[in-house]
Amino acid sequence: MLSGVSKSFAATVAVRDVTLRAPAGSQTVLLGPSGCGKTTLLRIIAGLEHEDAGVVSIDGERLSCDGRGLPPEKRRVGMVFQDWGLFPHMTVERNVAFGLSREQIADGAVERTLDMMRMTKLASRRPHELSAGQAQRVALARALAPRPRLLLFDEPFSSLDAELRVRVRTEVAQLMRELAMTAVYVTHDQEEAFVLGDEIAVMASGRIVQQGAPERIYLEPASAWVAGMLGEANLIPGDAVGDVANTCCGQVPLLRARSGDCQVLARPEHLAISAGDQATVTAVEFYGHDTVYRVTTADDEPVVLVRAGAAPSHQVGDRVSLAYTGPATVCFDAPH
């Protein structure tokens, strides 16, 4: 869908030579830290920003090439904005009707959309009379109503408070899958990426560094950086011998055989903690559903995180041993 897209602003390159494919009916998430160019990429797809080079196409139809092509209003690409961008001088009903033709409105498309979003009662409200959650739904309804070929979400839940965010994103994920809508999301929140995406594209410094199914990139990140972007990650020094590595946590199975010094990826939940004399507990954080221990093997060694699914059974200062209990994992080159 996107191929070889680049974009720079003045002296800064925002997006460099990105190729992204979003299969029809799938949910793709662009995940990356702020400033990595993910929003720029989204706006290029929408036609709100012009690429310096590259091609944007949907179903084989070329939307733009090297910055020349259809204006946003001709693309049939919908977008849900971070701050929703609801027209303040229009009611909910008129906001939703904005993108529809006369025939579609006469045909009852507005009512159907409002009904689908369970917002019929809000039809005559103005945006300032809506709660954040309601405004979010209106923004989604407005973008969905004209049946776009592709729906883009720019950090759609970041303006909601934590509790609402969790609820709304589950709703949205369900709705998008029911409607079999092709969607691209932008987020910097890995949890959100996992809930929403069939496919996650991790971006850094204007490039897509890895794209794949959520489980796959969680368990097999392409680099230490990607591993950290997707969740807490311990990088444990080890010595690889074929398809295992010897570490302070015992033998760890490897996905790909190699030999020599390396750093083994061990997610905190893949480590088990028990009384012993290998390491010392430096902090215990109890989260209710689980407990995280910070453990150090020696003063100058990095802290290792261990997640255990129970109430704390060790205290700060306790001597413990660690063991790897997870699936075969990946390892990266040892730092120089």
Add this chain to the structure above:
Amino acid sequence: MASPATSDTGIKPVGARNRGSDRRSSWWLRLLVAVIALVFSAPVLFLLLEIANVSEGIGQIVGSSEWVVPLLNSLGLAGAVTLASMVIGGGLAILISRTDLPGQRVWRLLLALPLVIPSFVGATALIAATGPGSLLPFVPRLEGFVGSLVVLTLFTYPYVLLPALATISSTPTSAEEAARLLGRSGFQTGVRVLLPQLLPAIAAGGLLVFLYVLSDFGAVALLRFDTLTRVIYSSRLLDPALALTLGVLLAALALLISVAMRRVRVPSEPPVSRANQRYRYRLGKLMPVGFLVAALPVAAGLVLPVIIFLTWVLRGSSTIGVAYSGWGDDMGFLVGPMLGSTAASVAAALAAVVITVPVAFAVVRRSERLYRFAADVVTSLFALPGLVIALALVAWAVGAPGPLGALYQTFPLLILGYVLHFGAQALGSGQAAFRAVPQRFDEAAATLGAGQRRRFFVIDLPLVAPGLLTAGGLVLLSTLKELPLTLMLAPTGFKTLATAIWGAATDGFYAEVGIASLTLILLSGVLTWFLVLRGRLGRV
């Protein structure tokens, strides 16, 4: 644990401010804005062309010292009024918002009100109120430099007071409270802690006053002080070369000031927090003095003129006037100027808004050098005195061939003059209005399939409409109070309230001056309240 380096390729993150700067504009918007910029640069071009025409005369003038005295008079008066306004405006701002002087809300309103009286109207009243045999026989008759200084200061200090008040009310008192706790006296705190925070606002207001005095024609003419404007006006027919030279000089001076004004920027006001406005300087035994200081400008700049005008109206012609025969005539006399003022100001407001909207839209929504240049041209013309604009338009219309020459002394040329002079006000409000509409709405509409025209008419225009109404209102208000440009460009027999007051004052028809002035003050008062004061004073 992995602590990845976020940027291994040395690419700087792209901030949000870059967003939305990527919109392309169509050729017709560029053409339209270019034409508008050209029209607004016309007065300066005309002046320079005319100068070339009369170049021999100029050599003589520059060689003589005819230009030196008016220039020094203008600069001296503008400097003196500016200083006085800064001291009075800044002092009053502190007095009525940081001390325990009672009735702060009332003072805020009263002390801003002299703003509604055009300086030449105020001058008419104050000249009559002073000198032997007047209402205030113990005050020497106002005229010349001192008279101009007093009169202009009385009607321009609000230009300093209003921004100073705005800054004070958004400045938390915590720094002053800290200064007191660190052992400073109230006076020391005011001078060393509060005043420095107000200086940018006071300086910005001061520059506005400087510009106002440079451009002022009516008051100095009535007070018989030979500034550039007065000499230009009186010599424009007999000695056009002198008028043009002085006009160019005045224009250059005004544009110079407007450049300085861009340097002095009043910091935008953070939201006012009432909880922070606790500390007050206590006046103690000085309370009566404080009261007098606050009351004096109100008495001289508002109450006195109104009393004078009322007396004239009530006395009719029995003692002073010549041609006057009672109330019926008064009202009849008002009809023409009222209609003239209404027609001129409504037409000017509409034209100014319509003409500046494309520039406002373009400069906010499409960042291109051409648009910023056009906005700068329109804005800088605000600094150009009305008299100079009129001079240029007259020179052009008189010299222009055929049908264009026929524009001389017609309504359209008068309206063009107003638009050139006050277009900056319309542009400023228009720009603010467009800036207040987030780019988001335009983008959302685009992704919903709305083309450029629909986005402008259905999204932007309804959202900026209130701002454009303010823009029109400001032009309306300025046009209503305008004198020299109207005197020079109005069609023969066409009168506005301002020119009617001027004519009646020079001819000594005081009853008519009174009734027309009261009408003008009332109209301008109502407009000023809605457009300028309500928002600023209401929330404090």
